[in-house]
Amino acid sequence: MKTSVATATALALALVSAPLQADPVTDALESALENYEKGDLGMTAARLTEAQKAVVALQGGKLTRFLPEAPDGWSREIDEDANEGMSMVGMGGASAAADYISPEGDHVTLTLDADNPIVTSMASMLGNPQMMAMMGELLEFGDQRMVNQDGEISGLVANRVLIQATGTASEEQMSEILGMMDFDGLAAYDK
Template sequence: MKTDALERFLPEAPEGWSREIDTDMAQGLAFMGGGVGAGADYEGPDGETVSMSLMADNPMVASMAGMIANAAMMGMTVERVGRQRIALQDDQAMALIGNRVLLQAEGAAPEVLMSLIEQVDFDALTGFG
């Protein structure tokens, strides 16, 4: 049930794009210490693809927190969506939401990733549980 609830926070596909929910992600989390996860793959009209995942209550979330908090010192670019910090490097983006949900997106230019990330309801996701 929590996986389905987390899945609802994945943005819809932009106009002209398609979205496919990754139904195997929750099984993979068992090998990474448990937790809840949801993911989706997006494909644009020109064949460009983006993968986005959300993980909650997983040991990997805690290990990534320090890196995201110090993203600028690690040579990453930091963007904001409202009050939410997004760490960008090459074709990857990461954010820690509410100190327990890790958002990762990868596979496209930062402006494409950000256009998807901007659709996430960070306030609601902070209260996920």
């Protein structure tokens, strides 16, 4: 019973502090509170799930802004379904991805995953400099350390955003794209 009161209180506070303009998050939270007040816990849970999904969609959009522009002569194609794909497989968290294609046809797929089980599982390795050194060649982009494992470059930003670069492009080409990233901003991508 204490949990129910705490949940209702949290929902009420969220609604009071929410902007006056409706959006998918506030709409779902308002509906959840209405259903909770009616005693319909099933619909309350469903609406809370909708609110969570809407928040993750917003996070995915914000994460996408950190995919760098294509280098001169290259093209970039944003994967509009990356965030939805992670959600569909039950991974949660936010995702963003883009393919970069050179004039010669080499490509790099850059993936950003945040706040999900994949990040958690990789954190013990990519958050530890000794482990990274055993995994492959260490690369530095300013203060950001990453590791190249047989042509796949990976790194962890602020223990919450996993960066992976894969493809047919050379390490130098991948590094050029990675070097354009705002790692400091990425650490707080959803703020």
